[in-house]
Amino acid sequence: MASVRLRVALACGMVFLLAGALLLATVALVVRHNLEPRDGLRHPRYIDVAYVRYMEWNHEYRVAEQRVAQVRRVYQADTVQNVLTVGGLALLVTAGVATAAGWRLFAGWTLRPVRSVAVSARSIAQSHDLTGRIAHDGPQDEVKELADTVDTVLARLARSFDGQRRFVANASHELRTPLTINRTLVDVAVRRPDATEDVRRLGESLLLVNARHERLIDGLLALTEGEQAVLHRRPFDLTDVVEHVLDLAGKEAGEREVVMHRLLDPAPTAGEPVLVERLVQNLVENAIRHNHDGGQVWVSTRQRADRVELVVANTGLPVPPYEIETIFEPFRRLHGDRLRSDRGSGLGLSIVRVVAEAHGGTVTASSREEGGLTIAVELPREEP
Missing domain, CATH: 3.30.565.10 (Histidine kinase-like ATPase, C-terminal domain)
Structure with a gap:
């Protein structure tokens, strides 16, 4: 359920972390390889070969050489460990910085077209004017496709609502005329001098029903006008x-x-x-x-x-x-x-x-x- 902005920030941090971990492992291997002894470093050329052979037969020399090799291995392990420790800490810190930069910079830059589309859509929704369009001007990408789809939906909704309003308005106006004629005819019939009491009571009932229908039509017209922006x-x-x-x-x-x-x-x-x-x-x-x-x-x-x-x-x-x-x-x-x-x-x-x-x-x-x-x-x- 993470937001798009958070996903972009985490993606930046994860990519940087993986790339940095790969680079750190490569550096550790290079350092370890470079600390391995070389044949030329063991026996320099300027030392006499006979003297070297003599020293190799000497017990003290062999003990010293073993100690030097042990010290070299410890130094090698400590150096690689320091490279991994310091590099790992630096990698975590820089990954956090990359995540923050992804949140503040890259996500904002990436989501800027989406934000523009959202602002335009919100403006149309608040204005209640379905004639407005997003009209996103940008490359043919996913954001452009989304904006064009929303514009198509708005156009269809506008046509549907306009047709409904025209139908209600026209029907209400067409019904108002015969109701007005009916009210006039009933009123004339009730007011005639020779009208009986039954006719008057029937006329009053019809006038009440007619008035109710007129209020209904007025209400439909008001409802149609109220739905407009x-x-x-x-x-x-x-x-x-x-x-x-x-x-x-x-x-x-x-x-x-x-x-x-x-x-x-x-x-x-x-x-x-x-x-x-x-x-x-x-x-x-x-x-x-x-x-x-x-x-x-x-x-x-x-x-x-x-x-x-x-x-x-x-x-x-x-x-x-x-x-x-x-x-x-x-x-x-x-x-x-x-x-x-x-x-x-x-x-x-x-x-x-x-x-x-x-x-x-x-x-x-x-x-x-x-x-x-x-x-x-x-x-x-x-x-x-």
């Missing part, structure tokens, strides 16, 4: 958006006898205010509609070191912890409620997550012990 970021205060949404939601809260509590501090951020307004609107409407009569909603904004936070909490039915993550999925509703059209289309929190992620933010939810939910949205802080 927020390329043009404008600075604004999140608190201003929250106050505007709370003012608009006051009427619905009053009808349901839901008490709204505000604790709003300045929260400067940047992005598309219209999408963020839809995010806040969905959170507030979700807190009001998934509540009980006479319930309460708490809305607060604050800023941290590099983030701004919006927290919306509400009373209501208890939410099991295992259902927390599923509420962000499209068309998922708590407690299996798919019949009451006044509680939305099941896209509200999905749009919240998509818009938050498009702005580089996060969304988390937790259940309250007293019942209801607490949803926190964090967005990047940006001073105007």
